[in-house]
Amino acid sequence: MSLSISLSINGAARDIVLDDVRVTLLDLLRERLALPGTKKGCDRGQCGACTVLVNGQRVNSCLTLAATLDGATVTTIEGLAQGDRLHPVQQAFLEHDGFQCGYCTPGQIMSAVGLIAEGHAGDDADRIREGMSGNLCRCSAYRGITEAVQDATRRMTAQAAEDAA
Amino acid sequence: MPDTLDRTIRFGSNSGQPMTRRDGIAKVTGAATFTADNTPDNVLHAVYVPATIARGRVTSLDVAAAEAHPGVTHVLTPANRPHLHGDPEAKPTMFSFRIEVLQDDTVRYAGQPVAMVLGETLEAATEGARLLAPTYEMAPPRVDLDRAEPYDVEPGGFGRPTGASHGDIDAGHRAAVKSVDVTYSTAPQYHNAMETHAIVAAWDGDKLHLDVPTQALSMSCAAYASFFDIPVENVTINSPYLGGGFGSKAVPIGPNILAILAARMTGRPVKLMLTRQQMFGPTGHRGATRQRLRLGIDEDASLTVIDHDSLSETSSFDDFHEPAAGASQGLYAAGALRSVHRGARLDIGTPGAMRAPGEASGSAALECAMDEMAEAAGMDPLEFRLKNYAETEPGTGRPYSSKALRDCYLQGAERFGWAGRPLAPRQMRDENGLLTGWGMGTALFPCPMFMAEARATLRADGSALFETSAVDMGQGALTALAQIAADSLGLPVDNVEFRAGHSSLPDGGVAGGSGHTATAGGALHAAGSDVIRQLGEMAAADPASPLHGAGNASFVARHGRLYVDGDDSRSEPFADILSRAGGADLVGSGSASRPPETAAQYAMYSHGAVFAEVKVDPDLCQVQVTRLVGAFAAGRIINPKLADSQLLGGLIWGISFALHEEAHHDPVTGRIVNADFAGYHVPVNADVRGLEVLTVHEDDPHVNLLGIKGVGEIGIVGTVGAIGNAIWHATGHRIRRFPIRIEDLLKA
Numbered sequence: 071m072s073l074s075i076s077l078s079i080n081g082a083a084r085d086i087v088l089d090d091v092r093v094t095l096l097d098l099l100r101e102r103l104a105l106p107g108t109k110k111g112c113d114r115g116q117c118g119a120c121t122v123l124v125n126g127q128r129v130n131s132c133l134t135l136a137a138t139l140d141g142a143t144v145t146t147i148e149g150l151a152q153g154d155r156l157h158p159v160q161q162a163f164l165e166h167d168g169f170q171c172g173y174c175t176p177g178q179i180m181s182a183v184g185l186i187a188e189g190h191a192g193d194d195a196d197r198i199r200e201g202m203s204g205n206l207c208r209c210s211a212y213r214g215i216t217e218a219v220q221d222a223t224r225r226m227t228a229q230a231a232e233d234a235a
Numbered sequence: 236m237p238d239t240l241d242r243t244i245r246f247g248s249n250s251g252q253p254m255t256r257r258d259g260i261a262k263v264t265g266a267a268t269f270t271a272d273n274t275p276d277n278v279l280h281a282v283y284v285p286a287t288i289a290r291g292r293v294t295s296l297d298v299a300a301a302e303a304h305p306g307v308t309h310v311l312t313p314a315n316r317p318h319l320h321g322d323p324e325a326k327p328t329m330f331s332f333r334i335e336v337l338q339d340d341t342v343r344y345a346g347q348p349v350a351m352v353l354g355e356t357l358e359a360a361t362e363g364a365r366l367l368a369p370t371y372e373m374a375p376p377r378v379d380l381d382r383a384e385p386y387d388v389e390p391g392g393f394g395r396p397t398g399a400s401h402g403d404i405d406a407g408h409r410a411a412v413k414s415v416d417v418t419y420s421t422a423p424q425y426h427n428a429m430e431t432h433a434i435v436a437a438w439d440g441d442k443l444h445l446d447v448p449t450q451a452l453s454m455s456c457a458a459y460a461s462f463f464d465i466p467v468e469n470v471t472i473n474s475p476y477l478g479g480g481f482g483s484k485a486v487p488i489g490p491n492i493l494a495i496l497a498a499r500m501t502g503r504p505v506k507l508m509l510t511r512q513q514m515f516g517p518t519g520h521r522g523a524t525r526q527r528l529r530l531g532i533d534e535d536a537s538l539t540v541i542d543h544d545s546l547s548e549t550s551s552f553d554d555f556h557e558p559a560a561g562a563s564q565g566l567y568a569a570g571a572l573r574s575v576h577r578g579a580r581l582d583i584g585t586p587g588a589m590r591a592p593g594e595a596s597g598s599a600a601l602e603c604a605m606d607e608m609a610e611a612a613g614m615d616p617l618e619f620r621l622k623n624y625a626e627t628e629p630g631t632g633r634p635y636s637s638k639a640l641r642d643c644y645l646q647g648a649e650r651f652g653w654a655g656r657p658l659a660p661r662q663m664r665d666e667n668g669l670l671t672g673w674g675m676g677t678a679l680f681p682c683p684m685f686m687a688e689a690r691a692t693l694r695a696d697g698s699a700l701f702e703t704s705a706v707d708m709g710q711g712a713l714t715a716l717a718q719i720a721a722d723s724l725g726l727p728v729d730n731v732e733f734r735a736g737h738s739s740l741p742d743g744g745v746a747g748g749s750g751h752t753a754t755a756g757g758a759l760h761a762a763g764s765d766v767i768r769q770l771g772e773m774a775a776a777d778p779a780s781p782l783h784g785a786g787n788a789s790f791v792a793r794h795g796r797l798y799v800d801g802d803d804s805r806s807e808p809f810a811d812i813l814s815r816a817g818g819a820d821l822v823g824s825g826s827a828s829r830p831p832e833t834a835a836q837y838a839m840y841s842h843g844a845v846f847a848e849v850k851v852d853p854d855l856c857q858v859q860v861t862r863l864v865g866a867f868a869a870g871r872i873i874n875p876k877l878a879d880s881q882l883l884g885g886l887i888w889g890i891s892f893a894l895h896e897e898a899h900h901d902p903v904t905g906r907i908v909n910a911d912f913a914g915y916h917v918p919v920n921a922d923v924r925g926l927e928v929l930t931v932h933e934d935d936p937h938v939n940l941l942g943i944k945g946v947g948e949i950g951i952v953g954t955v956g957a958i959g960n961a962i963w964h965a966t967g968h969r970i971r972r973f974p975i976r977i978e979d980l981l982k983a
């Protein structure tokens with residue numbers, strides 16, 4: 071059985087013929103659409119490595135069947151920077167050394183972008199830690215991750231204020 | 236001789252700078268390509284079936300059902316598995332382990348592969364593997380270390396640690412006016428790098444190309460070649476990034492061999508990525524231990540004896556015994572010292588080296604026992620350790636190549652605010668009524684050096700290329716090694732291209748044992764020095780050069796120019812020397828290893844002191860680590876930013892060891908019941924706060940030419956004990972098993 075879905079992925083419209091309804095969004099991106107930036111760490115919703123934004127919300131793409139996403143907008147790590155200009159969260163991860171091996175990093179960054187958009191954590195370190203706790207980092211770059219999210223939040227808030235003025 | 240630092244090494248321009256990771260942009264944009272990110276055309280996906288019992292035999296596999304599933308192309312079982320040249324039960328080298336590659340229907344541990352399915356899609360192969368539905372003839376599994384029959388470990392290199400005995404042990408025990416005799420347990424732990432093991436294998440005739448994460452490129456090439464009876468030069472490995480290694484990605488695992496075999500059998504590239512659950516089987520682990528420590532002190536609180544006996548689990552069919560008792564050697568000045576290793580065989584996968592093998596587990600027990608001894612002596616734990624400070628290596632009497640441990644104690648204590656800590660436990664509460672405790676531990680880790688080679692190419696435009704098959708598994712090799720390389724030529728690091736992570740490059744050695752920066756860095760430095768030497772010869776012989784005739788002097792490189800050492804008025808840009816010689820690239824090579832004389836002469840260790848604060852709910856017994864301060868002396872720090880990250884990661888691994896990680900076996904089937912991240916706990920972001928790392932200045936003229944000791948593992952050592960001791964200080968309860976759980980405190 072095959073089925074067609076339309077997705078907007080990183081700003082580009084994609085019509086996808088799915089020959090298999092078992093395909094998760096994660097495997098669709100990685101194995102079929104040549105977007106391997108999103109990582110698989112557990113394939114069962116326990117690590118956050120596969121975090122992407124679906125309609126602006128952070129989700130575990132390993133727990134999301136692609137077939138359920140017709141019409142959705144998906145943002146992955148590959149779609150975050152504007153050309154050579156890094157997203158403020160990417161820039162902050164780089165500056166605060168918020169990673170070591172880098173494997174959990176796409177998920178951490180997408181999760182942080184989602185968290186900042188949710189707006190509950192602000193730049194409060196404890197709330198950030200809580201809000202980022204769905205993303206495991208075995209290298210344990212947690213201190214840098216927390217600092218990066220704090221810093222990016224402040225920069226983005228300041229930028230938003232400037233844009234509004 | 237590395238006694239006097241080579242004067243051409245200038246540190247400070249690149250080395251010592253907190254440079255941002257060179258691979259950072261690739262990693263924050265998703266452009267860094269890990270093994271499983273490669274999907275070659277025409278690829279087949281492999282999924283293996285892990286045994287769900289720990290001991291017995293497979294009696295049936297429903298091959299027909301799997302083969303009938305659309306998209307399944309092949310099913311590999313012991314009945315049809317093609318011939319493999321290498322014997323999986325042989326141990327041709329010291330680092331070889333016995334592996335399972337469908338050689339028969341025996342099951343020797345849960346998680347062992349019993350069949351492999353290939354499919355056109357991952358979904359098809361996954362379903363095919365499920366449809367195989369193995370049945371078993373099951374024997375009672377032996378998975379309880381406390382019921383196993385111990386034996387003495389026969390010393391024999393990697394995985395079979397030697398014991399040691401110095402001084403008169405019995406006299407040490409008799410001389411003790413106070414003593415402790417305690418047994419500590421540590422749990423089985425699984426590496427669980429976020430990137431699971433993976434491989435993409437492709438054959439081209441009798442040439443094999445592999446994308447596979449490995450901590451040891453050239454050793455892996457040799458191992459793979461031997462399994463498939465091809466010359467080692469026919470194997471190419473691409474391993475640009477590892478998504479964490481922690482010791483588990485150094486030796487080939489059985490599933491990888493099966494994937495390569497499948498690729499040869501089908502003539503198509505094969506991709507295999509282990510599931511998270513499969514990371515609890517054939518990929519090695521830190522074996523559980525039971526460690527008995529007997530310590531004694533005299534009237535003066537000087538240690539008369541440290542007697543450390545470690546029992547560790549290994550598999551029923553191979554040897555890797557955690558070298559835990561070794562952690563008691565080399566640290567405290569005891570009159571007599573003994574370490575003994577015993578083993579016990581269980582129906583488990585063979586353990587292996589996991590971040591800080593030996594020291595992490597051994598020091599957990601030792602540092603808690605030291606705390607108990609200090610308590611018996613009525614002394615502050617730090618004062619007790621200073622009292623028993625070793626000025627030379629205990630037992631051997633060898634001098635330390637350097638040892639700034641006293642500075643670590645003092646600076647760490649100062650930063651933590653250790654002074655004024657009440658001696659007795661259960662004295663401190665915070666504003667919310669939580670029991671608060673402070674504990675400490677000493678960290679020690681050896682500084683091995685392996686063997687590495689490197690090549691340096693100075694180009695006509697004055698830029699340089701450095702090459703070695705070093706690997707970056709997160710420690711920052713791509714950055715720190717480039718800094719060392721740039722310094723060897725006196726170039727800014729931006730003028731240096733650095734290639735690593737591929738087997739076609741000169742042998743970068745092993746990323747492990749905290750020795751990679753020292754070893755590969757040493758080789759890079761030697762290669763750069765070789766270029767400088769050749770440049771000097773060219774210039775000295777060239778009448779057109781301002782350096783003409785300076786052949787007896789030595790040369791130094793700075794800012795892309797060659798200078799006569801000690802005479803700044805005589806210098807010339809590299810590019811001019813090269814261009815007069817015709818503009819060809821100048822290639823130098825170098826290698827590094829430790830001279831055996833130096834190894835015999837000095838005791839070489841990194842040191843550290845870790846101070847922990849915990850808070851414990853008096854009713855619910857929940858434990859939080861609220862502060863950790865680690866002060867470390869590890870020789871020259873090449874990149875303080877990356878070294879801090881390594882040390883912080885180590886501290887968090889210490890929290891994990893002390894409070895989180897433990898694999899549980901089901902006694903009936905023998906399988907691990909918590910084999911995923913829901914059940915096998917590692918710290919999340921919310922578990923981590925209040926961490927601080929200090930690096931204490933330390934010059935080491937002996938450890939290696941660059942004075943590097945390594946920081947990858949020592950962060951764990953000391954931390955586990957510090958947390959255990961802080962929990963005692965908060966609650967008054969000595970919990971002698973790790974991880975320390977709420978129920979242990981509730982029952983205490």
Ligand code: FES
Nearest residue numbers: 111113115118132
């Ligand atoms: S891969 Fe999706 S949460 Fe782990």
Ligand code: FES
Nearest residue numbers: 170172207208209
């Ligand atoms: S950076 Fe390695 S797992 Fe997070």
